[in-house]
Amino acid sequence: MTDRRPARIIALVNQKGGPGKTTLAMHLAGELGRRGFRVMVADADPQGTATRWAAAAPEDLPFPAAVGGLAATDGRLHRELRKFLEVFDYIVVDCPPSADSPTSQSALLVADLALVPVIPSPPDLWAGVAIGQVIASVMAINDGLRARLVVNQRKAHTRLAASLAPLLPKYGIPVLDTQVGDREAFRHAAAGGVTVADLPRASKAAEEIASLTDDVLAILKGAT
């Protein structure tokens, strides 16, 4: 249809393994899908975690976003993604754990928004800082690219410790308003091939994902 605008691309990237790229990619994509948008997760990680997650979905509860395996495209990922621009409203790219890999750089070249999940602990924050430079250098080419840090796996009842606050500006990337807690529900969701919105007693986690999705949509609309 000619009156639809091309898909917006959101890339989950970072330098260090395990802060929650796949968890947030699947939940953001799932929430957008539940809201009626046409969504694809581009699984650009050779580990294939997003693909396995969707494949684990119960038969009567298909995952609310399509998942496509694009890890083999490496530095040609941006060209592959362009093929899907007219088919989807949002494409969420789950990158491998290396920001300077050809795949991550390729995703950033065509992304509208880079989300960088970070665990709020000093070793994790030190290890991830290089992503700021990677994103800044891609922004010189892709001037529409925006970026946000997403605090993930935050322990319950703790404020972001004062000692961590000075580390975040070292990334040179603003912090997303919504922070996501360390909640068992996120691990259960992956195991069951669903999202926290489908789980009982996971309303706090589901609220965080709805709020994160609202933040992302506001950024893409240029409201913030």
Ligand SMILES: Nc1ncnc2c1ncn2[C@@H]1O[C@H](COP(=O)(O)OP(=O)(O)OP(=O)(O)O)[C@@H](O)[C@H]1O
């Ligand atoms: N908010 C959260 N609360 C609890 N567990 C979480 C949360 N986010 C992620 N996890 C768990 O942390 C682990 C790593 O998460 P995930 O696989 O999403 O990270 P990743 O950045 O994609 O890792 P990789 O770099 O290996 O691709 C998983 O076991 C996941 O279930």
Ligand SMILES: [Mg+2]
């Ligand atoms: Mg992953």
